Amino acid sequence: MTLLEVSFSGAVFIIAVVIIRAIAINSLPKKTFLVLWEMVLLRLVIPFTIPSAFSIYTLINNTISTPTFFEAETNNVASAVSREYFVVIQGIEQPVTNIPFVSVWFVVWCIGMVLFAGFFIVSYLRCRIEFRTALPVNNAYVEQWIKERPLRRRISIKQSDRISTPLTYGVFHPVILMPKQTDWKNINQLRYIFSHEYVHIYRFDTIAKLIATYALCIHWFNPLVWVMYILFNRDIELACDESVIRQFGDKSKSAYSLMLISMEAKKSGLSPLCNNFSKNAIEERITAIMNTKRTTIITLLSACLIVLVTVSLFATSAIASTDSKTSDMLTLNDPKTNTSDIIADVKGSMMIIHESADILHYEDGAPYIHDILTNNTDSTIVETQYCMLAYNENGSPLKLYWNFLDSSAESxxxxxxxxKTNILPNQTEEYRGGWSLYDGEIMEDFPKVGNGEANQAAYSLLCLKQVIFEDGTVWNNSNYENWFKTYAGKEIAIDELQNYYPYEYEIESD
Structure with missing residues (x-):
């Protein structure tokens, strides 16, 4: 998946979680939303996804017709589009390295990512330098509290005059940093603060914040990822608050809320990747605290169901139609016959026909390949895969840069x-536009390719390699390899090029 595709699917997932959060923030355990945000993060940082029949995208594909689009399967595929589809470049024997073209979008994205990553790194390092001035706390209650909560990671409690509210930082050697003016005699307040920060440490919230920051730097251009980043950090605090209330009981709600208010009044500064005690919206936190309820079997099952359904719908992709049943596969018998033979034998066979693939021109004179396909089978076609070859007016094969926007592409x-488009039974699909051909004399707005010569493509030969039907069956052209050896890179007689279409594929069920 491309970055834009990942970001878009992540944005859809974020919208779903935001809606669920707005409806059920005070009804479900706060851990529910942390799990959902963690699934969103995985969707944003992993460049692939698991196909599922329950995916929202599968449901959409099953209810509406899939729009026509072309996807070039080359070693290096660029996503830039010219006119309707990709651009085919005329550039015989021209080294790719002579095309100094870099996507403007890629440059802008890199600059933004570096700036945001630099901001977070510099801010965190600045805070860590300041934290080094912190002094250890010599207090009987502090020492006893640490002894009662043994972890494989050694916890330290320090104090500093550089902060005004408690916070936690560090992963392998976590530190609870307290303001120097802390009232060390107020044991009740210390219990609340330490318990809250201990939950952060126990749950590795610092790592979660680091992953969220990483996702934000990658998808900085997506406003919904910023929404996710803010709400995820807020829900981390809400989940810690809920844990503290469950630990000390409902009677602690008022005292804990008053402590949050007093801490909020002292809040200051940004400490990236640190878990601040009072960093998030105080009003929402207090409301959530006062609405904290005992977890029941019903709420727990509801939370699990919501997570399962949401992840199934939005964290997965449309199911791959290539996962078809082998027993239902179709095979090729005779790849090319006359139209009269098709009509005469229609009862015993099914046909797919490449009607034509002509070199046409847009209004400004720029050439493009325009192909037409007919489905004479009894099942709807949902996806086709085919090979394209090009020849000049003398029948000589053209070695092309099929995607010049990718500087690493090879001719x-x-x-x-x-x-991917739906072609109903007995329907002829005439694509709007087609594969544009580069013509240096006309397409002046495009980067110069080779010597910028005029387009040389006069003929284009197409051959189906695979067809996928709506019922999941797949037809693979067993004659494809022979066809490729016959035409690819070979001189072809003009009369054969002119009489190539209609090219017909006779298909019979096993």
């Missing part, structure tokens, strides 16, 4: 294309 005689 090739062939280009494998996958189209």
């Amino acid at each position: 090739s005689f062939e280009n494998i294309v996958r189209t």
Whole structure:
């Protein structure tokens, strides 16, 4: 998946979680929303996803027609689009390294990522330098509290005059940092503060914040990721508050809330990747504290169900239609016959026909390949995969840069294309537009390719490699390899190029 695709699917997931959060923030355990945000983070930082029949995208694909789009399956695929689809470049024997083109979008994204990552790193390092001036706390209650909560990671409690509210930092050697003016005689307040910070340490919240920051730096251009970052940090605090209330009982709600208010009045500064005691919206925290209820079997099951359904719908992708039943696969018998033969034998066979693939021109004169496909089977086609070859007016094969916007692309005689569009039985699909051909004399707004010569493509030969039907069956062209050896990179007679279409595929069920 491309970065934009990951960011878009993540944004849809974020919207779903925000809606659920707005409805059930005071009804479900706060841990529920942390799990949902963690799933969102995984969706944002992992460049692939698991296909699922329950995905929202699968449901959408099953209810509406899939729009036509082209996806080039080359080693290096760029996502830039010219006119309707990708651009095919005429550039025989021209080294790719002579095309000094870098996507403006990629440059802007890199600059933004570096700036935001630099901001967080510098801010955190500045705070860590200040934290080094902190002094250890010599207090009987503090020492006893640490002894009663043994962890494999050694916890330290220090005090500093550089902060006004408690916070926690560090992963392997966590430190609870207290303001120097802390009232060390107020045991009740210390119990609340230490318990809150202990939950942060126990749950590795610092690592969670680090991953959230990493996702934010990658998707800095997506406003919904900023919403996720803010709400995720807020829900971390809400979950800690809830844990403290469950530990000390409902009678502690008022005292704990008053302590939060007093801490909020002293709040100051940004401490990235640290768990601040009073960093988030105080009003929401107090409301959540006062509405904290005992967890029941019903609320627990409801939380699990909501997480399961939401993740199934929004954290997965549309199910791959290539996962079809082998027993239902279709095979090719005779790849090319006459139209009259098709009509005569229609009762015993099914056909898919490449009607044509002509070189047409836009209004400004720029050329493009325009192909037409007919589905003479009894099942709807949902995806096709085919090979494209190009020849000049003399029948010589053209070695093209099939995607010049990718500076790492290599010239090739062939280009494998996958189209996703619904073609109903007995329907002829005439694509709007097509694969644009580069013409240096007309397309002046494009980067110069080779010598900027005029387009040389006069003929384009297409051959289906695979067809996927709506019922999940897959037809693989067993004659494809022979076809490729016959045409790819070979001189072809003009009359054969002119009489290539209609190219017909006879298909029979096993």
